[in-house]
Amino acid sequence: MSDQVRTRFAPSPTGYLHIGGARTALFNYLLARRLGGTFIIRVEDTDQTRNIAGAEDKLLDDMRWLGLDWDEGPRVGGDFGPYHQSQRLQRYQAAARQLLDAGRAYYAFDTREELDELRTAAEKAGGSFYYPRPDRFPSEADAERARAEGRPVVLRFLYPDEDITVRDEILGDVTVPRSEVDDFVILKADGFPTYHFAVVVDDEDMRITHVLRGQEHLINTPKHIALQRALGYRTPAFAHLPVILAAGGSKMSKREKDKTVRDAVRDAVAAGTLDEARVLELSGVADAEQLKRWRKKKIQLDADGLERLAAALQLDLPEIDIHDFRRSGYLPEVILNYIALLGWSPADGRERMTLAEMAGQFDLSRVGKTNARFDRDKLLSFNTDTVNADPERALAGLKDYLAVNPASPLQGVDEATLRTLLEINAGYRTYRDIEHKCAALFVEDEALAWDDKAVEKVLRKGDKAGVTQLAAVRPALADLADWSPEGLETALKQYAEQNGVGFGKVAQPLRVALTGSMISPPIFHTLSLLGKETCLRRVDAVVARET
C-alpha cells in the first residue's frame, strides 16, 4: 500500500531525552500505531560541534524504557536507512547538486564576521536580517577559488518569490509571507547539510507521510515546503504540537536545575552549612572566577556538578529529562499517560490509559493548539495510583529505580524485604518517597539523620516526657521474644493500655529514637525490620544522650 502511514521522531544526540521530545515521540508513535503505520527514529547528528558522545545510547535507552518501540531506525535497521544523517552525506550532496544544476541554489562565501556585521546592521535599522541575493551567482570556478583562499563555501537555496501556506493538521492554514524567509544555507562549509535540508531529503527518502513536531518549527516549514517543491518531492502532512512549558510559564529547560541549585547554594552558604571551598570542589568548574560567573548566571554548571551539589545539599533537582523522572521514581507508563494529556484529550474523556489504549483512539483532530504547563502534582497523582494498584508492577519498578540509583540506601536489600517495603508503604507516591521514609532502616546508627524539630517536640518537650517514656517501655521490649510486627503490636498495645498512656505517646518517641524523624513506616514494621538488637541499641543511645 503506497499510502502506508509513516511517522518519525528525529532527535539530535545532545543529551538525555527531554520531556518535550518524549511527547513529540509519543504522538508520532501513537499516530503510526493508530493508523497501522510505521514509526521511525532518525538521528539528526549534522552538527558536529553539538553531538555528545554517548548521548544517542542514552536517548534510545530512554525511548525503550518508555516503551516507545520503533519499527525502523538505529538498533533495528530498516529498508530506508541509513538512519543517521551523518551517514547520508552523499544523499544531501546529490540533492544539492540537483538544485545547483537547476539554478535553485547558489554558492556563497561570506565569513561569520561578515554575516554578523550584516545582522547587527539590520537589527540597528529595526528589521530582520535578510541575505542579500547576488545579481550573478558564483560559478563553480569561483567556488574553487574561494576554497583555495580559505573562505567558507556554503550553498544557499534560492527561496521562491511567493508567500507559502502551510496546511497544518492542528493549526489550520498558516501563511508565512515571502518577506520573512531569505535564501538560507542548505549545505554548510564543512560539507554537512543544515537541518532544513537534511530533513527534507530524509523525509522524502524515508517516505515520511506525517510530520509531527513542536510548534517552534512552524516558521521553518515554508522552507521545507519550498525545498520539496524545488526538488520535486511530495509534501507530507504537517502537525505542529503545542509547546510544553514549565510551571512558571517558561520553556522547560535545564536552566531550571541550574536555578534550583544556585538558589540552594546561596542559602546554604549564607546559613553557613556549606563553605565556599566545598562549593568550588563540588561544582566542577575550573576556578573561583568561573564560580563567580555561575553565580551571576553567566554560565551553567554541567550535569555532574549539579548532581554533586544537589546531593550535598540533599536537594531534589527538578525533573526535566525522562531520565530525571526515572531516577525520581516514576513509572514510564505514567509519564506517557500524563504527557499524552498535555495537548491531547481522548474522545471518550478518559484520563487514565495504557499506551495501547491511547494508540487505540489517538486522533490529531483532538490535539489542541494551546501551550500546556507541566504540572508535577498531577503527574504525582497518576503515579501514586498506578504504583499502588499492582504489587508486581510496583516491585519491577522499584528494582528499576534501584538500577538507576546506585547510591540509594535501599541498595542490596533482598527481594522479600523490598516486597515488604512496598506493602508497608502503601499510599506512597514515588519510589523516592519510600527511600526517604525507609532510609533509617538501612543505614548505620552513626549515619542517622536527626531532625532537630522532631527531637525537640517528641523527646524533650514537657520535661523530657518522650525520653522518660522510652526508658519506661524499654524493659517491655527487652523481654519480648516475638519480634514480628504482630508480636510487637500485641505487646506495645498491651503496654500502653496497662500503663494508661495513649498509644501515640509510646509510638512517637520510639519512632524518633529509631529513625531520627517523625516520619517512618508504621511503627511495628519499623521495629520489626530494624531487629530487636538495633532497636534496643538505638533506644539506649537516645536515652543516654538525652538524659
Place this chain on the structure above:
RNA sequence: GCCCCCAUCGUCUAGAGGCCUAGGACACUGGCUUUUCAUGCCAGCGACAGGGGUUCGAAUCCCCUUGGGGGUGCCA
C-alpha cells in the same frame, strides 16, 4: 523591532451557535479514617482575558486591544 501561533477554573482540559445556572481531572479548603508521614472517603471553593460587532440566541463566528508563547543561526 518585525513575523507567526495561541487565549475556558491556580493547572491540564471538555465544549465545534441554543443540550452551559460551563462538565471532568489535579491542586487548594473543610470534614472523616489514622500510631507518624502518606493514602483513602465525603463535601466545598473555583473559569469563558477586555471591548466592539454578527445573530432571535455566542464560551463557541468576525474585528480590535491586552496578555502569553515561538521564530528572526553555516542549532535542531
